[in-house]
Amino acid sequence: MNTRPGNSLIGSPVERVEDLRFLRGKGTYVSDFSLPNQLHAVILRSPEAHGVIRRIDTSRARALPGVHAVITAADFGARPPHIPLRLQPLPELAPFHQPVLAFEKVRYVGEPLAVVLADTASIAEDALELIDVEIAALPAVTDRASAERGDSILFEPHGSNRALVWTATRGDAEAAFVKADVVLKERFHIQRHAAMFMEPRGFVADWNAETQRLKVWGAAKVAWTNRRILATAMGLEETAIDMVELDVGGGFGSRGEFYPEDFLIPAAARIAGRPVKWSEDRREHLMCANHARDIEINVEMALAKDGRILGLRGMCYSDNGAYLRTNGSVGPRNVAQFMSGPYKIENIHLQTTMLTTNKTPSGTYRGPGRFETDFARERLIDLAAKKLGMDRAEIRRKNLVADADMPYPLATIQPFESVTELDSGDYHAVFDRCLKEFGWDEKSALQGKLIDGRYHGIAVGSFIEGGAAGPKEDARLALETDGSLTVHLGSSAVGQGLETIMAQIAADSMEMSFDRIRVLHGSTTHVTEGYGSYHSRSTVMGGSAILLAAEKLKDKIRECAAARLGCSKDDVTIDAETVRFKTTSLTFAGLGAEPIEVEATFYNKKYTYAYGTQAAHVSVDVGTGHVRVHDYLSVEDVGRMINPLTLHGQAIGSIVQGLGGTFLEHLVYDANGQILTGSLADYLMPTASDFPNIRSITLELKPSPNNPLGAKGAGEGGIIPVGGIIANAVANALSHLGVEPMELPLSPPRVWALIDAARRAKR
Amino acid sequence: MKLAPIRYAAPATMDEAIALLGSCDAKVMSGGQSLMPIMAFRLATPELIVDLKKIPGLDQIVIDDQGVRLGAKVRWCDIESDGRLAQANPLLAEAIKHVAHYQIRNRGTVGGSVAHADPASEMPAIAACCEAVISVIGSKGARKIKAVDFFISALQTSLEADEVITEVLLPAWPAGRRWGFQEFARRRGDFALAGIAAFYDLDGQGCAANAHIAVFGASDRQHRLPGAEAALNGRPVTPETIAAAASAASAEVDPPSDIHAPGEYRRALVETLTERALAHAAK
Known part of the structure; x- marks a missing residue:
């Protein structure tokens, strides 16, 4: 393990180097980027949820002045390219891959049917209205009941709307339930919502016919993987494509996955022989970018009468939408594998059935599967405490995994087997710290109290946050001839302050000053291969790669210096950007005629698990069903912090997103598969004034043993337990009525309906 | 887009x-x-x-013995910053605080809101509650329309295609008038799931008189609630009277359901908000 000499920047609250650029309006997002002579693309999208495509006639659209081309599936031969899975690429999921343009059938409202290329986006939108589309409508599948009924099937050759079943197992669940003193059985539902990052997607693509090279601006998250998919679909060598990452306004798992437009825009540029630009608008975004959550969780919890949780078993139903997208399995499988969370639950048999429906396909969104599964688990624990007459804090203490049990294996998931273990942590210490900082004992007096027309309640719960997915990440360091350091990295920035963090790590590992470091990342031109930013992996993976590269670079610097100073490289010392041998010294700037370059790769198979405890104090207005958050506290141990300032911002932001998913955000469909939330006036996001009372404390108790930094993937996790904790606090506030929320969102009408039903039942 | x-x-x-x-x-x-x-x-x-931006005038708030005259181009921020309204029509001043967001209040206008007639908007609710007189001008000349005749249905008014609103007159507001305004929205600035604008005067015996209670966001248009008003008029404003008026209010609305709330929720909300608006008025 690295001993981290000269550590001064890692762990310091360094202000983001990106901010000055952004605050001055100097950022370059993809919409800010244009090429001379470019055409604008607009996409015709299916107005029907389910149907057979009879005819697409583009002749009237083509005749509109200013329109250059209208591209349909017919332009890509007998069968248009289909988008493969990036994660869990099981062959049995191949029937559900999405074609880049609807092929034979449409399966959701918003599915691409054609691409119009015109001089302006306005003209292209005018042309959309001139394309004649004939679709023979089929009954829409919009929920579990209609999916299972099977009278309307999205993929007829498959024979049903059930795509796959995931199974998580550990121990002997059946035996545990036989032994149990108490069994709870409940049904939970987490509504469809989405990442809704602030900057919609977009691309500019340029095809050079002479060199047969393609350049695409607007890459994000996983540029190398997407280049591979694009190269295959376009029949090009990977190296014939450059993917360029510009500034990125948020990702949260959704942005940067390979969508139909990731193919359509580059392909359009090749067909048109001119650069093509596409900017997604918010209405498109709402029906085209990955949706998430939307899962029904039927679960039983077995307990001993002393409060020990003996087992979990159940079946979950994930509404995956119309196709299996690149990472569409992650959420459903995580619900099964991570339901035990930070608790020592030895016996598990949990399954998730993925259903196809006529809705927008789903994918990952911050805390995929974890937000959902934590809702069910934390609710169950509170319900169990109530049934057993136990204190809600005590039952959690009793079940948290102990430090001595580390590493602690979680349930194993099948198919595409994944085995993982909790790496390190003092879960009890963080739990107690949270209660203390929250003022649990003092606030306990508020439980169920009516103050100024509102009933008050509190809740606490714990969570784990997986991070640092392998297999590897590359870093290339170049000591430039002027003595500055350029860091080329496979990680990608999605607004998380990557440049700052990586410069801190590079500066410390090279013992250089921060302002001498330049970080280049995310574009395929920087390193041979990169894996990007997902699963809270950038800091651990990219940062560790920098540490390894720095050791190699220092070695190479000593070598160069030894040649210049006429000594052995082992006699050269490096200190403050200067190399020394006895009394002779050279600065980095004067070291070589050429830049000194090294590349290193950090490999990792084991995940990191940051963990934490959160507590909430809410009040409920029984007249309106409105829930106010008076205090929300998160205490998390991330092993090692690189930048407390940026991490704090991410922790708060993550909780706000969790509160959005708990109270506001809901993608609503009708029985015909029409999406009813087509704008941000109907899809409600948290705004700056909605949740002012959030606190976050980050600790460095137990470094991860799985990487040289000791860091754990962090910043994503705050969102994970929010739904469960808030629902428990609401139940606590309304305990006199016996209200028990089992579904999200906790919108005022839903909370009021629970109150109303409870009052009627009491009458 | x-x-x-x-x-x-x-x-x-x-x-x-x-x-x-x-x-x-x-x-x-x-x-x-x-x-x-x-x-x-x-x-x-x-x-x-x-x-209308180059047409001069229409942007003044005039307060005279007739009441408050709002030019059609008066913006929400003009109303917010006019200190005279605290006396001249405090119900209006309170209601406009709930209109959308800062940026929108800097551009949105009285005439635009009244002509658009969104059933969840505040200004038409104040117009209905206060029995506003809406002045319009068109090819056939100028005319004045009572609020009750102006708002027909969601996004539908009695305005002709070639008519333009010039002024909204809110009749004079006597000193001592009691008022309350309540709306409930999912987030600050969102369209109301329901709202109530209410006022009444006190007669010599300390009983409510001339009660005006208007609902918005719970029907196809803003309108008064005569049943609730009748439950209040001639009675001392006690918690019991207020509860009776609130109950009457919820009985005389038949709110629609949409993705944000079912009708039955809105109906219950009308009762809650009427109760709260009248409790504020009685304070």
């Missing part, structure tokens, strides 16, 4: 504006805060936009 092809005119006089409105499928634009999003979604595709 680009506008359909459209022509645009910003005439310098009202006569020109009226002539343009009569010439084709034209639409008046004032602050544009509702019209522009509707056109961006291509839900409205008029041939011509007639922007």
Whole structure:
């Protein structure tokens, strides 16, 4: 393990180097980027949820002045390219891959049917209205009941709307339930919502016919993987494509996955022989970018009468939408594998059935599967405490995994087997710290109290946050001839302050000053291969790669210096950007005629698990069903912090997103598969004034043993337990009525309906 | 989300504006805060936009013995910053605080809101509650329309296609009038799931008289609730009277269901908000 000499920047609250650029309006997002002579693309999208495509006639659209081309599936031969899975690429999921343009059938409202290329986006939108589309409508599948009924099937050759079943197992669940003193059985539902990052997607693509090279601006998250998919679909060598990452306004798992437009825009540029630009608008975004959550969780919890949780078993139903997208399995499988969370639950048999429906396909969104599964688990624990007459804090203490049990294996998931273990942590210490900082004992007096027309309640719960997915990440360091350091990295920035963090790590590992470091990342031109930013992996993976590269670079610097100073490289010392041998010294700037370059790769198979405890104090207005958050506290141990300032911002932001998913955000469909939330006036996001009372404390108790930094993937996790904790606090506030929320969102009408039903039942 | 092809005119006089409105499928634009999003979604595709911005006047708040005269181009921020309204019509001043967001309040106008007639908007609720008189001008001349005759249904008014609102008069507000305003929205600035604007005067015996209670966001238009008003008039304003009026209010609305709330929730909300508005008034 690295001993981290000269550590001064890692762990310091360094202000983001990106901010000055952004605050001055100097950022370059993809919409800010244009090429001379470019055409604008607009996409015709299916107005029907389910149907057979009879005819697409583009002749009237083509005749509109200013329109250059209208591209349909017919332009890509007998069968248009289909988008493969990036994660869990099981062959049995191949029937559900999405074609880049609807092929034979449409399966959701918003599915691409054609691409119009015109001089302006306005003209292209005018042309959309001139394309004649004939679709023979089929009954829409919009929920579990209609999916299972099977009278309307999205993929007829498959024979049903059930795509796959995931199974998580550990121990002997059946035996545990036989032994149990108490069994709870409940049904939970987490509504469809989405990442809704602030900057919609977009691309500019340029095809050079002479060199047969393609350049695409607007890459994000996983540029190398997407280049591979694009190269295959376009029949090009990977190296014939450059993917360029510009500034990125948020990702949260959704942005940067390979969508139909990731193919359509580059392909359009090749067909048109001119650069093509596409900017997604918010209405498109709402029906085209990955949706998430939307899962029904039927679960039983077995307990001993002393409060020990003996087992979990159940079946979950994930509404995956119309196709299996690149990472569409992650959420459903995580619900099964991570339901035990930070608790020592030895016996598990949990399954998730993925259903196809006529809705927008789903994918990952911050805390995929974890937000959902934590809702069910934390609710169950509170319900169990109530049934057993136990204190809600005590039952959690009793079940948290102990430090001595580390590493602690979680349930194993099948198919595409994944085995993982909790790496390190003092879960009890963080739990107690949270209660203390929250003022649990003092606030306990508020439980169920009516103050100024509102009933008050509190809740606490714990969570784990997986991070640092392998297999590897590359870093290339170049000591430039002027003595500055350029860091080329496979990680990608999605607004998380990557440049700052990586410069801190590079500066410390090279013992250089921060302002001498330049970080280049995310574009395929920087390193041979990169894996990007997902699963809270950038800091651990990219940062560790920098540490390894720095050791190699220092070695190479000593070598160069030894040649210049006429000594052995082992006699050269490096200190403050200067190399020394006895009394002779050279600065980095004067070291070589050429830049000194090294590349290193950090490999990792084991995940990191940051963990934490959160507590909430809410009040409920029984007249309106409105829930106010008076205090929300998160205490998390991330092993090692690189930048407390940026991490704090991410922790708060993550909780706000969790509160959005708990109270506001809901993608609503009708029985015909029409999406009813087509704008941000109907899809409600948290705004700056909605949740002012959030606190976050980050600790460095137990470094991860799985990487040289000791860091754990962090910043994503705050969102994970929010739904469960808030629902428990609401139940606590309304305990006199016996209200028990089992579904999200906790919108005022839903909370009021629970109150109303409870009052009627009491009458 | 680009506008359909459209022509645009910003005439310098009202006569020109009226002539343009009569010439084709034209639409008046004032602050544009509702019209522009509707056109961006291509839900409205008029041939011509007639922007009122160059027409002089219409932007004053006049307070005289007739009441408060709001020029059609008076913006929400003008109302917010006019300290005289705390006396002249505190119900209006309170209601406008709930209109949308800062940026929108800097552009949205009284005339635009009244003409648009969104059933969840505050200004039409104040107009209905206060028995406003809406002055309009068109090719057939000027006329005055009572609020009760103006709002017909969701986004429908008795305004003719070539008519432009010039002024909204809120009748004089006697000293000692009791009032309350309540609305409930999912987030601050969102359209109300329901709202209540209410006032009453006190007679010599300390009983409520001249009660005006208007509902918004719970029907196809803003309107008064005569049953609730009757439950209040002539009675001392006690918690029991308030509860009876609130109960009457919820009984005389039949709110629609939509993705934000079922009708039964809105009906219950009308009762809660009526109770709270009247409790505020009685304080």
